[in-house]
């Protein structure tokens with residue numbers, strides 16, 4: 153039964169019961185409509201309370217039903233809302249858990265709203281590429297004014313109950329049972345006038361210059377949410393609440409949503425939404441997985457190394473209220489780390505404070521303890537080592553801690569690409585060793601690559617994946633190979649960016665094209681931010697540059713393949729990026745962030761091309777995008793072939809959450825599917841034939857096979873992997 157109804161004296165309680173989040177599917181809408189009409193006609197009913205089963209009011213329209221573009225065909229949410237709002241009997245929403253999207257829109261059509269103190273409300277439709285199209289953009293501004301409504305709708309912000317009360321969204325916040333409180337309120341208001349409680353009948357009140365306000369909002373949104381259409385549609389819809397009568401405003405909502413659907417962005421964002429949820433559902437070839445292996449509860453942790461990554465990880469653990477011992481090797485580094493963690497926690501507390509939430513670390517370090525003594529970590533449940541990327545150092549630490557720690561403690565290494573098995577091999581419990589690849593800044597970035605080595609046990613995986621969730625991360629399980637998934641795909645992308653410079657581009661041409669595509673940052677800006685020396689060191693270790701390059705090796709060739717030495721040449725000149733005040737760009741000061749194109753680089757590139765007699769040509773944005781992205785996608789297919797990622801969805805989750813890929817394009821593998829695999833294949837094949845010294849351009853076996861079998865939908869790619877080697 154999707155909707156149930158019971159009576160408590162003169163009050164009819166209508167409960168949505170559609171696990172897990174009481175989403176408004178077509179069936180729920182039909183049942184809700186029917187029950188509401190019956191209750192409103194029943195002479196023994198004098199007031200109605202609307203609530204959700206299992207402590208959740210409603211998470212909105214059922215996104216799983218959005219597959220067709222015909223929207224809701226039978227009873228729409230707004231049909232129900234209109235009916236509720238015009239009801240002659242008072243209707244009270246009892247909000248527990250969540251009232252999101254269509255759920256809040258339903259509550260806004262009720263005459264009163266009571267919320268439990270732990271409830272959250274919001275209109276997060278923008279985050280899945282649409283707008284609140286069940287009256288939300290028309291009713292909310294009438295209730296709380298334009299600026300507050302626009303902010304909530306455009307950012308899709310979750311608002312806690314206390315803030316919702318301050319804003320005027322809910323009428324009461326209770327610490328006890330919200331349904332009992334709503335029934336109580338319903339009884340009190342029987343027979344009282346309801347006219348000023350019907351939001352659609354109220355005027356939108358404002359004392360601002362509306363034209364200027366919306367112009368500014370649009371300008372800001374075009375920059376902040378570059379390329380995304382939903383935020384702009386949200387602004388247009390809220391503007392309609394001022395300019396049009398209510399019912400025309402509703403029509404505008406429908407027109408805007410229909411036009412959004414034609415952009416393909418809602419489909420991509422909804423794919424991204426479900427891919428993220430599926431990433432948590434890891435399964436091993438043995439059948440062991442998220443639904444049959446229980447994680448160990450982690451109460452105490454230690455972080456070794458308080459550099460940039462370690463500080464972020466300590467902050468992240470502390471934010472989640474997990475006890476953490478932060479360990480460094482000398483007093484000076486310990487004190488610097490402590491200062492940095494305090495400052496990060498203060499910023500986090502300030503953010504929470506603004507959201508009306510309190511934190512355990514508001515007045516200090518929360519559950520963090522700093523020490524130089526390895527002995528102090530002996531009883532912790534889990535250790536995260538976060539020293540710099542050096543195999544020798546990591547092995548030394550793992551050897552040492554595996555002797556100190558209690559036998560069942562887990563040993564995690566924060567590495568962006570080192571071999572987990574090699575690290576595990578020096579411990580006395582390789583089954584408890586796992587990689588946790590955090591992304592910088594670790595207290596902010598949502599992505600966590602959980603790297604399973606060949607010895608790692610299912611319980612270790614379950615525990616680390618669960619810890620990731622507790623930290624508010626999107627944890628994705630990947631296999632162990634050099635650079636894992638995200639960075640492995642990035643390598644040919646960055647390589648291609650270098651070749652584009654040789655072939656005629658300037659760094660800003662490449663960055664502009666990729667930023668226009670939607671990346672948060674182009675490859676050259678990204679390298680300047682991370683520091684060019686990071687890649688330089690790694691290339692030296694691999695013998696690609698520096699003393700270990702055999703004499704007589706041509707400058708632009710390594711092991712018979714094309715090589716671009718420009719980044720190495722910049723490093724030799726100390727152009728390490730932002731921290732040096734110069735890299736691919738110049739900066740206003742050492743550590744500055746404002747990049748400007750550097751005439752020196754233009755000169756340098758021209759001389760370089762002349763020296764190597766390279767004929768440059770004009771390269772347009774389309775070529776830049778295809779060259780950079782198709783090799784990245786090709787690497788994604790190889791990763792699937794090798795069984796390093798379980799599914800294309802997992803790869804997309806990694807790119808959406810860790811590499812600034814625009815979510816409204818779904819992720820690189822989704823992008824390949826929507827571009828057409830044949831196009832990707834043919835372009836790569838053509839380019840590879842013209843450049844056989846660039847192996848990353850050679851189309852992978854899986855890509856070729858998928859094209860050959862007629863480009864099955866992305867969900868079915870896995871079945872084509874059937875007999876290939878699965879390393880997960």
Ligand SMILES: CCCCCCCC/C=C\C/C=C/C(=O)SCCNC(=O)CCNC(=O)[C@H](O)C(C)(C)COP(=O)(O)OP(=O)(O)OC[C@H]1O[C@@H](n2cnc3c(N)ncnc32)[C@H](O)[C@@H]1OP(=O)(O)O
Nearest residue numbers: 175211212213214215216218252253254276285286418429
């Ligand atoms: C092609 C485009 C067509 C457009 C058609 C437009 C029609 C417009 C009509 C009316 C306007 C109203 C629109 C809406 O309401 S859209 C939905 C707005 N709501 C949301 O965006 C909320 C999304 N959900 C969440 O944010 C979270 O899930 C949460 C906060 C509710 C709960 O978080 P958490 O406890 O962390 O659990 P999970 O995220 O893991 O979710 C649990 C489970 O529930 C599924 N789920 C969540 N929300 C929905 C939903 N709205 N519809 C369907 N399913 C939902 C989620 O997928 C998980 O499922 P599981 O993986 O199978 O366990």
